Amino acid sequence: MKIAILGAGAMGSLYGGFLAEGGNEVWLLDVWREHIDAINNNGLIIEGLSGHRIIKNIKATSNPFDIGIADLVIVFVKSTITDIVISQNLDIFDKNTIVLTLQNGLGNVEKINKLINKKNIIAGVTAHGATLISPGNIFHAGIGATNIGELNGGFSDRIRVISNIMNTAGLETTVSDNVIGLIWGKLLVNVGINALTAITKLKNGQLIDNAETEELLETAVNEAWNIVKAKGILLSYDNPIIYTKQVCKATAQNFSSMLQDITNCRKTEIDMINGAIVREGKKLGIETPVNITLTNLVKSIEKNY
Ligand code: PAF
Numbered sequence: 438m439k440i441a442i443l444g445a446g447a448m449g450s451l452y453g454g455f456l457a458e459g460g461n462e463v464w465l466l467d468v469w470r471e472h473i474d475a476i477n478n479n480g481l482i483i484e485g486l487s488g489h490r491i492i493k494n495i496k497a498t499s500n501p502f503d504i505g506i507a508d509l510v511i512v513f514v515k516s517t518i519t520d521i522v523i524s525q526n527l528d529i530f531d532k533n534t535i536v537l538t539l540q541n542g543l544g545n546v547e548k549i550n551k552l553i554n555k556k557n558i559i560a561g562v563t564a565h566g567a568t569l570i571s572p573g574n575i576f577h578a579g580i581g582a583t584n585i586g587e588l589n590g591g592f593s594d595r596i597r598v599i600s601n602i603m604n605t606a607g608l609e610t611t612v613s614d615n616v617i618g619l620i621w622g623k624l625l626v627n628v629g630i631n632a633l634t635a636i637t638k639l640k641n642g643q644l645i646d647n648a649e650t651e652e653l654l655e656t657a658v659n660e661a662w663n664i665v666k667a668k669g670i671l672l673s674y675d676n677p678i679i680y681t682k683q684v685c686k687a688t689a690q691n692f693s694s695m696l697q698d699i700t701n702c703r704k705t706e707i708d709m710i711n712g713a714i715v716r717e718g719k720k721l722g723i724e725t726p727v728n729i730t731l732t733n734l735v736k737s738i739e740k741n742y
Pocket residue numbers: 541563564565566567579626627630631641684688691692693694695
């Protein structure tokens with residue numbers, strides 16, 4: 438299968454690397470020149486929990502015309518720029534191209550759908566963690582499952598094919614008929630981990646080694662859980678607080694994506710994560726004081742880069 442990864446940061450590169458190892462034609466599409474050049478010249482280096490290797494059968498480019506039409510586009514860009522990036526790379530899509538978003542945060546499907554027919558969009562979540570070490574070199578810092586699904590539920594042939602491709606490539610993947618539950622399930626994990634790690638500069642695992650950050654994690658997730666309950670969303674696990682702590686353990690050595698953003702003075706996904714909880718809380722009349730605090734603190738850090 439010809440697969441284009443839109444956004445070759447740590448996670449995009451990780452998935453691209455696995456899928457190339459699985460025998461697919463994989464293109465990484467990104468604007469970061471040094472990363473593109475390093476991969477094309479030396480291969481993609483993955484180190485960490487899944488082992489050290491150099492993947493040579495992967496191509497990287499900034500130019501959508503190099504790729505042509507892809508069978509599958511996996512979107513991994515920051516949720517802040519989803520619609521802009523899709524609009525700049527429309528040449529890799531045709532009426533049969535399937536678009537899979539595995540991004541963090543709320544609102545990505547809606548942004549993709551501004552330009553791509555909804556019937557071509559599928560969505561999912563990932564519990565892997567990865568960190569960019571240097572151009573062309575990433576660290577696989579947390580191993581977890583990938584869950585994907587059709588927006589309208591249902592177990593279509595195409596979702597099974599994509600799930601098989603991922604599993605064959607070593608990315609443990611399951612299909613769900615509850616994409617909204619998946620997206621909110623991942624959102625609550627990001628609500629508990631991302632802003633707190635970005636502010637404290639702790640690794641994911643350290644959040645639950647400190648009573649103070651552990652309490653803040655619990656309260657932030659609990660506020661978001663109240664919203665999930667009010668909206669009647671069915672999560673794919675029982676208790677978001679316990680689950681978020683499990684993700685902290687499974688990705689203990691990872692610097693969360695938001696901490697990586699802050700470290701590199703990039704705009705974060707705070708508006709689509711804790712900020713989204715604040716907005717939803719306002720609509721429903723549910724108090725979210727810890728999420729307001731986390732959102733405002735991250736925004737103040739961003740403003741003072
Ligand atoms: O955004 C992230 O960093 C990841 O979604 C997760 C699972 C929190 C691991 O770091």
